[in-house]
Amino acid sequence: MARPTRTPTDHVHNRLAVLRAERRISRQDLADAVGVHYQTIGYLEREEYSPTLALALRIAQYFTLPVEAIFSTEPFAPMSDVLYKAPGGQS
């Protein structure tokens, strides 16, 4: 059997910090709402911890967003690029 290796997809990127800042929610409030310790929110935001599917879904439910809008195995593009870059790559 081949030795399991850590692939790049083990790392989960997220937009938690942006969402939390945008909605002016403290780490403690978010932590209480999704049932984790407030430091865990910090580790998630710094991408030092990848959440379980259950936690990712609870966070998505809290923000009323699809889970893929918050978490991704690929790095997210900066919000300014997403909002202002014209289709076709010209700004």
Add this chain to the structure above:
Amino acid sequence: MTHDTSLPDRSSPVDPVARHADVLLRDRRFDWLRPRVRRRAVVAGALVSIGGVAAACLLDLPWLVVLTLAPAWGAWWLLQRVVRGMADLPDPYVDERMRQVRNAHYRTAYVLLAGVTVLTLFGVYVAADARRVQFVLQARHLHALFWMVQLLALMLPSMLVAWNEPEV
């Protein structure tokens, strides 16, 4: 089968474990001790306190053993606060990241404790068996070993968590 990954309601006024968990997890009085360097200093202090108990046993002075157990107990108490009881609280009272960190460190702690115990016993055996070294295994040696293993078993998981957790 589903596994609840959220923290339970820790506000129960009747469950003493829940109250204790709530105090440990929300306590910010010890935040000044939680930067990595200070956490590691607490770990070093805990190791010194364990060494102190073992040394007192080797000197065969019971009053000194009792005296050195006090700082060891203090080190254990402080470790609990520094890592918020992450290594010792029952599963339902810690969140999924804490459980993951705790499980990883318990495995390491088990290997380390087994290694230290086996190596020490092997050293004692070799010393007792060597023709050139005058060594007679006495009760004080066994007392030292007993307390060292007991205290390491009690503190090692918290020590590893305190040593390895990233900067908050």
